[in-house]
Amino acid sequence: MRYGMPDERLIEAAxxxxxxxxxxxxxxPWRFRVIDRGVHLYLDRRRVSSAAGSDExxxxxxxxxxxxxxxxxxxxxxxxxxxxxxxxxxNPDHLAVIDLVRARTTPTDTALGTAITRRRxxxxxxxxxxVPPGFLGLVSERxxxxxxxxxxxxxxxxxxxxxxxxEAERRHGVDRHPxxxxxxxxxxxxxxxxxxxxxxxxxxxGRGVAGDIFSSPGxxxxxxxxxYAELLVVGTTGDDRRSRLRAGEAxxxxxxxxxxIGLSSCLLTEPLAVPDLxxxxxxxxxxxxxxxxxxxRVGWQDDxxxxxxxxxxPISEVLAPADAPVCGASSLExxxxxxxxxxxxxxxxxxxGLSSLTGPTCCGGCSHSSx
Numbered sequence: 001m002r003y004g005m006p007d008e009r010l011i012e013a014a015x016x017x018x019x020x021x022x023x024x025x026x027x028x029p030w031r032f033r034v035i036d037r038g039v040h041l042y043l044d045r046r047r048v049s050s051a052a053g054s055d056e057x058x059x060x061x062x063x064x065x066x067x068x069x070x071x072x073x074x075x076x077x078x079x080x081x082x083x084x085x086x087x088x089x090x091n092p093d094h095l096a097v098i099d100l101v102r103a104r105t106t107p108t109d110t111a112l113g114t115a116i117t118r119r120r121x122x123x124x125x126x127x128x129x130x131v132p133p134g135f136l137g138l139v140s141e142r143x144x145x146x147x148x149x150x151x152x153x154x155x156x157x158x159x160x161x162x163x164x165x166x167e168a169e170r171r172h173g174v175d176r177h178p179x180x181x182x183x184x185x186x187x188x189x190x191x192x193x194x195x196x197x198x199x200x201x202x203x204x205x206g207r208g209v210a211g212d213i214f215s216s217p218g219x220x221x222x223x224x225x226x227x228y229a230e231l232l233v234v235g236t237t238g239d240d241r242r243s244r245l246r247a248g249e250a251x252x253x254x255x256x257x258x259x260x261i262g263l264s265s266c267l268l269t270e271p272l273a274v275p276d277l278x279x280x281x282x283x284x285x286x287x288x289x290x291x292x293x294x295x296x297r298v299g300w301q302d303d304x305x306x307x308x309x310x311x312x313x314p315i316s317e318v319l320a321p322a323d324a325p326v327c328g329a330s331s332l333e334x335x336x337x338x339x340x341x342x343x344x345x346x347x348x349x350x351x352x353g354l355s356s357l358t359g360p361t362c363c364g365g366c367s368h369s370s371x
Contacts, residue, residue, distance in 0.1 A: 003275050004033075004037060004158065005037055005100060006074075006077070006079055006100060007039075008205065009149040010077055010079075010329075011034060011039065011319070012319060013073075013077070014070065014073040014074045014077055014079075015032050015039075015070060015073070015315065015319050016315050016318070017069065017073040017113070017116050017117065018032075018069040018070035018072075018073045018116075018318075019063070019069075019312050019313065019315075019318045020064035020067050020069060020116050020119070020312060021068070021069040021252060022062065022065055022121070022251075022255070022267050022371060023062035023065070023066070023371065024058035024059070024061075024062055024170055026166055026310060026371030027047045027048065027062075027371070028044075028047060028060070028062075028066075028312065028313055028318075029043055029044050029045070029048055029059050029094075030042070030043065030060055030063050030066045030098040030319060031044040031317075031319075031320050032070075032320065033041075033319070033320045033321070033322060033324070034319070034322060035322055036100050037095045037099060038098060038100075039070070039097070039098040039100065040094065040096070040097050040098075041063065041066070041095045041096040041097075041098070042068055042093050042094055042095060043059060043060075043063055043092065043093040043095055047251070051342045056241075056244075057244050057272065057293065058269055059275070060241055060244035060245050060247075060248065060249055061244055061245075061248035061251065061293055061294055062248060062267070063095050063245060063248060064244065064245040064246060064247060064248020064251070064252070065249065065251055065252040065255075066248075066252075067083065067095070067096050067098075067245070067249055067250035067252075068146060068248070068250075068252035068253060069116060069252055069256075069369040070098060070133075071083065071098070072109070072112045072113055072116060072252075072256065073113060073116060074098070075103070075106075075109040075112075075113065076105060076106065076109045076112070076113025076114075077105070077113075078102065078103060078104070078105050078107060079100040079101065079102060079103060080101045080102075080103035081098045081099070081100060082099040082100075082101060083096050083097070083098055083099075083246060084096065084097045084099075085242055085246075086241060086242055086245070092241065095209060096245075106235060110213040111260050111262060112256045113342075114260075115232075115256040115257075115260040116256065116260040118259050118333070119255055119256065119259040119265070120264075120307040120309075121266050121267075121307070121310070121371060122263075122264035122301055122307060123297075124264075124265055124267065124301065124303055125226070125227035125229070126227055126228050126229040126264060126298075126299025126300055126301060127228060127299065127300045127301065128145075128229075129300040130246070130296060130298075131230055131263060131299065131300070132168070132261065134290065135261065135263070135298075135329060136150070136152055136259075137298060138257060139232070139253070139254045139257050139258070140315045142250070142253040142254070142257055143234060143250035143251075143253055143254060144250075145253070146246060146249040146252075146253050147236070147243075147246030147249065147250060147251040147355070148234050148235065148236050148243075148246050148247045148249070148250035148251075148293070149234070149235050149236070149250075149278060149290055150232050150233070150234055150235075150250070150254060151232065151233045151235060151238075151285065151286055151290070152230060152231070152361075153232070153233060154229040157192040157284065157285045158231055160281075160285055161231055161233070161271075161281060161283035161284070161285050161295070162332060163278050164267070164271050164280050164281055164284070165258055165270070165271050165295075167271070167277060168270045168271035168273070168274055168277050171277075172270065173301070205214070225280055227299075228299060229266075229297040229298065229299040230297070230298050230299055231284060231295060231296075231297060231319075232254065232295070232296040232297075232298060232338050233281065233285055233290075233292050233294075233295055233296075234247050234250050234251050234254065234292070234293050234294045234295075234296065235247070235264045235282075235286050235289075235290030235291055235292050235293060236290060236291050236293055237289075238291065239290075243293070244293055247293035247294060248293075248294070251267065251293075251294045251296060252298075254296055254298075255267070255296065258298050262300075262302060263298050263299060264298070264299060264300065265297060265298045266296070266297045266299065267294055267295070267296055267297075268294075268295040268296070268297060269294055269312050270293065271366070272292055272293070272294070272295070278292060279320070297305075307321050310371040312359070356365075
């Protein structure tokens with residue numbers, strides 16, 4: 001045990017919960033390492049697929065989400081996180097250093113920490129019951145505290161956003177590569193890299209909000225009523241790596257806040273992967289003031305069918321030894337092998353063992369598909 005640091009079991013418990021964060025395609029492109037008195041976060045390129053896009057926005061947003069989840073998990077266990085983002089200019093994949101300081105756990109820390117284990121992707125249509133009046137103000141405050149802004153798409157901007165989302169769906173329907181890759185990922189139901197097709201209904205034939213179409217969706221036929229989901233766009237004033245990382249932290253704050261008050265939610269990034277459609281959202285929804293980084297559906301769910309947990313990599317694949325490389329594949333041979341064929345590694349501490357510290361470790365996922 002390092003003096004002034006949590007012990008190894010608490011760090012493993014916190015990072016196991018942090019790894020419940022959503023990521024595009026559920027590729028979980030992160031790796032942690034404990035060095036001296038800090039917990040270091042890296043972008044793990046061994047898990048990068050072409051679905052993430054060439055600009056790495058989805059990867060950085062995903063890593064921002066896991067960074068915020070880690071901060072919440074540590075806070076719920078009595079440790080405040082002091083974060084230095086992008087600490088090494090020579091290594092752009094070194095995304096953050098988390099220094100931990102003993103702190104009193106607040107009721108908000110406990111509530112958000114519990115929300116980590118309850119969050120699920122929900123791509124089903126949401127009911128017409130309005131979200132609480134104070135919800136948008138609360139998530140706007142929490143997003144701003146994490147370096148981003150939340151814009152509610154309403155009236156004309158909502159129509160513009162929905163049309164753009166359907167346009168992205170049509171384009172990806174023509175371009176078979178993204179669909180084939182999503183179908184391959186979504187066919188995995190029980191591995192640590194599975195995508196949340198089991199949490200997804202079939203296509204809705206033009207009703208409601210466009211979303212991803214999965215291979216063998218696991219839920220039944222969708223309701224015939226339209227989807228009344230609120231659409232929130234998380235945007236930033238800049239569009240660099242730091243901005244995208246902060247957007248992921250803000251998106252995580254929105255998701256956990258929604259879960260905490262009983263709202264269902266789902267991340268969407270498909271329209272943002274197409275440059276001209278992303279620009280359309282920036283001008284038509286955000287009035288050119290912000291760069292859109294992620295879209296979030298939120299709303300009430302009338303269907304009480306429990307959604308399954310989406311698998312995650314074991315802690316041995318999330319927390320690297322201090323002397324182990326964490327960026328990129330470990331060898332040229334690994335770089336040339338398909339992602340699905342690369343070794344996952346030995347199983348880490350069991351979820352049952354960690355649950356004695358922090359409760360159940362199962363949680364949900366979200367869409368580009370994020371999970």
